[in-house]
Amino acid sequence: NAGVMQNPRHLVRRRGQEARLRCSPMKGHSHVYWYRQLPEEGLKFMVYLQKENIIDESGMPKERFSAEFPKEGPSILRIQQVVRGDSAAYFCASSQPGQGNYGYTFGSGTRLTVV
Amino acid sequence: GEDVEQSLFLSVREGDSSVINCTYTDSSSTYLYWYKQEPGAGLQLLTYIFSNMDMKQDQRLTVLLNKKDKHLSLRIADTQTGDSAIYFCAEENQAGTALIFGKGTTLSVSS
Numbered sequence A: 001n002a003g004v005m006q007n008p009r010h011l012v013r014r015r016g017q018e019a020r021l022r023c024s025p026m027k028g029h030s031h032v033y034w035y036r037q038l039p040e041e042g043l044k045f046m047v048y049l050q051k052e053n054i055i056d057e058s059g060m061p062k063e064r065f066s067a068e069f070p071k072e073g074p075s076i077l078r079i080q081q082v083v084r085g086d087s088a089a090y091f092c093a094s095s096q097p098g099q100g101n102y103g104y105t106f107g108s109g110t111r112l113t114v115v
Numbered sequence B: 001g002e003d004v005e006q007s008l009f010l011s012v013r014e015g016d017s018s019v020i021n022c023t024y025t026d027s028s029s030t031y032l033y034w035y036k037q038e039p040g041a042g043l044q045l046l047t048y049i050f051s052n053m054d055m056k057q058d059q060r061l062t063v064l065l066n067k068k069d070k071h072l073s074l075r076i077a078d079t080q081t082g083d084s085a086i087y088f089c090a091e092e093n094q095a096g097t098a099l100i101f102g103k104g105t106t107l108s109v110s111s
Helices: none
Strands: A005-007 A010-013 A019-024 A031-037 A043-050 A053-056 A065-068 A075-079 A088-095 A110-114 B004-006 B009-013 B018-024 B031-037 B043-050 B055-058 B061-066 B071-076 B085-092 B099-101 B105-110
Touching: A005 A088, A010 A019, A019 A088, A019 A110, A031 A075, A043 A065, A043 A075, A043 B099, A075 A088, B004 B085, B009 B018, B018 B085, B018 B105, B031 B061, B031 B071, B043 B055, B043 B061, B043 B071, B071 B085
Parallel strands: A010 A110, B009 B105
Antiparallel strands: A005 A019, A019 A075, A031 A043, A031 A088, A043 A053, A065 A075, A088 A110, B004 B018, B018 B071, B031 B043, B031 B085, B055 B061, B061 B071, B085 B099, B085 B105
């Protein structure tokens, strides 16, 4: 069981480009959560997805950010037209139905740098 | 609103006990959590406590919860250099769909 897999580990983008971050949940987990960690800050919730459904996107910026978790394949967090303020570590977590928050397993994160 | 506060730094000597403190705002949180983050890594769940408990012990870790004061603490007994990391306290949001994290306490253990 490989755990929660995120790729890439590091991503460098120029301002105005698109960033696509991928997350494969643990085997058997159908709930995915994305969090962002700005330098010297705690993690901030962005979005909670189940297969083909967005359950809670209250933490997502209204523009440029989107997330999906298709029936097949990994969850994708997409940031269009990146700006320097998007530079952060983006963490994905997954859980099984019924485990709730205490069943979270985090991935190692994708560190996005916008230059 | 929902918020979690922690002190930012703690420095201890190897073998001493470490106590990391946290205050939270949402009394509806069913569970409260402690996570550990090592450099360049994701967060690892250390322990969690059900909101109707006062204390939970797990080997070297002791969690104390004061619901009246909305205060949570993590005590690490016999602290080792391998315990050096950032420790995050977290509560659940009101919808129960996400965790709200503090900014983290950096624990530095010297030998």
